Amino acid sequence: MLLWINGPFGGGKTQTAYELRRRLPGSVVCDPEHAGFGLRRMLPPELRGDFQDLASWRQGVVEVLDLALTGQDGVVIVPMTVTDPDCFAQTVGRLRELGHDVRHFTLLAQRETVLRRLRERGLGFLVPRPLRRTSVPRRDSWAVERLDHCLERLREPEFAEHLWTDGSTVPKTADRIAVLAGLTLRPNREGAPRTRLRQIRVALRHIRFD
Template sequence: MIVWINGTHGAGKTTTSALVRALIPDSRVLDAEKVGETLMDITPGLPETGNFQHWPPWRQLVVETARRVLDYTGGTLVMPMTVLVEPYWREISAGLAAHAIEVRHFVLHADQDTLRGRIAAASPIPSPFRLQYLEPYAEAARTWLHAEAEVVDTTHRTPAEVARWIADAVTHPVPAPTSVPIP
């Protein structure tokens, strides 16, 4: 199984993923960003796109890497990664489904002011890279993303509370609507 933790910068994906991994037996964190970093190291570089997710090999390699790791280790992969482009999510999720890999897709959500505050607190220098994804996240949330995942509002919750909720949802699944807020 894959526990995919989506959401924009400042939502708490990295911190929450490490905590979820500690709560789910036989689980590992696989950060799909590392696949992108590997592609960015190719010399001479791949065509400039501004984001490695636009390279088709990234999406294919994320699927293949997850599949191979699961074949080798079994268990659960916790994968923190922002994916805001619907066709990219569909390609990745279809690729995983073709290998009969179950995916639990969670989106960590917070309001824009909270996200801006978290991004500012993470670094003394404002991050234009992180801030530029706030509006695309809001648009994806409005148009498709929240309908494709279990949405967890992190605005007033600690990463430990969010991780416990996700781990409980994965280890004690109950039939639920697509969007499940934390009680």
């Protein structure tokens, strides 16, 4: 089974993916962004755009995920924003055509909730709380520019199943996905401080600078 976790940039996809991996024995996280940023780095700066527009990225994602699904027994978890219907068909749709059990979930939240998460992710938790209300890291400016488009497009029925996360924690969101996918997670016995520290480590490992 493949769990594709969609949602706007800063919507909690990566944190949810690693929470699922932590509590789902044998599962792995396969992040298509690694391939995308690698392709971008191959291009001169003036030619770098959205790597999802590259046919090589779409085809490569399908090839690698097909290999992961056929080569190991555990659940494959994919945190990746996809809002373009053609890209969705050529990745999620293509994997289904190949016979894989792909469960797609879109994490949604109100605009202000996503902006707050963008302010706090990475090292943002070190910024004094009053400044977080207006300050978004420069590296996330592209995510902010795309936010309204993402929220509008991802509400469409083709991107269901929709999960609203404004009032939910990451562990609770993972629980909901597991129930909908028919999976059993290990009980979450972490306290809030330990959960926060672990989520900070996940965020720091996934800071993008290019």
